Amino acid sequence: SYELTQPPSVSVSPGQTARITCSGDALPKQYAYWYQQKPGQAPVLVIYKDSERPSGIPERFSGSSSGTTVTLTISGVQAEDEADYYCQSADSSGPVFGGGTKLTVL
């Protein structure tokens, strides 16, 4: 089955830039989406179609794509950005999620 690979954890100090990657063979042909999930809460869409930002999502969240890797970048990280982040794409069988990355703000 198709897999999306994310690093289990990323740590960054407040004000710095966090980059979370997601790798998958189909990513050159499929869009990627990113969700933020804070403890005890439902996921929230923060990036769609690789790099589009939904209304209400701060400008410090951005997305990019290069080959088989997509990247979620959070510029000027704030304490409130500490959360789990999941990438999502699809294969012929349906939607697929990555394993998630825990972002820790030191």
Place this chain on the structure above:
Amino acid sequence: QVTLKESGPVLVKPTETLTLTCTVSGFSLSNARMGVSWIRQPPGKALEWLAHIFSNDEKSYSTSLKSRLTISKDTSKSQVVLTMTNMDPVDTATYYCARIWSEVTGTTLSNWFDPWGQGTLVTVSS
């Protein structure tokens, strides 16, 4: 404002059938580009897509769980129902429903989820 809310039992016994209902508001289940999906998350683990249904009654299921899942909708009640048979303790998870968007770009079909319901924790135990 678009909202989705899951309802169903908090505890089921092994081998029983789970029935979950998602009640939506703020959008119609007859909208062509939107549908409703079910996604689950075992405690401390990643998200797993289960199934979705669109306005034209098109349905899709996770390959690994297809034999156990059935999704249906009642447009007049704004509800989507998921049943999962033969429940096992490994099925213990928070079950979310979410609006699924569908778009075709060239020959590529894209689906994404926004927004999500609050989720409901289902525990499978005797």
